Amino acid sequence: MKNLLTIAGSDCSGGAGIQADLKTFAAHGAFGMSVIVSVVAENTSRVISIQDIPPRIVADQIDAVFEDIAVDGVKIGMLSGAEQMKTVAERLRFYRPGGVVLDPVMVAKGGRALMHPDALETLKAEMLPQAFLLTPNIPEAEAITGLEIRAVGDMEKAAAVLRNMGPRYVLVKGGHLEGDAVDILFDGEEIRAFRTERIPTKNTHGTGCTLSSAIAANLANGMEVSEAVGAAKEYVTTAIRHALQIGKGHGPTNHFYNLYKNGGLLQ
Incomplete structure (x- = not known):
């Protein structure tokens, strides 16, 4: 079993953030660990408030994991401020984990900004060079x-x-365009497109978190990059197709659909 770490914000409603990441890791047979950089009070309809965790506590969480447990992969999601970014980047440079998947989360599904505008330059300078794979929408x-x-x-x-x-x-996700859902993967030489049929549903809360976590899990499990991306896209498409009718807004995806189906828990 591989050990995977998510560094991101916490979504108390369970559909996105570290909650989605940990569910995705588990669905891929991995042991999930988390470093919380922000506590987000949100549900399927809106973000109510955000409390950033002090950088020292963020660093201590990272140290607590790496000093004790072998980390086979890292997914990074919401980093709201420049100081959090600098702290995470510094600890990544110290521990030098492989296969870092960076999802540059900026806006919640309901439209609330999750990254301070003045942190954009820090994201580019500090975080992008740390990424093995970047997954922006x-x-x-x-x-x-x-x-x-x-x-x-x-x-x-x-x-x-x-x-x-x-x-x-770099994997640029095309979910905001019309038509089929097309994602573009670029390695510096070759461009590869991943295309799936668009599913007509509003229940897409946490899809970006889920996709990037699935990629990180697939990489840790030994897949090549294009294979990891393709398998992750298939996984998240299934999770969207069987999304859960939870909440009044954008419901969460079904992270364990295949597991429940194959285990006989779904009729």
């Missing part, structure tokens, strides 16, 4: 690159710009 890719993305060709251009900022691989 279209608004995040636009914010980081300054480009306008309206088509798959624009996604390819953005992926090239993003890769020059430090990540080894």
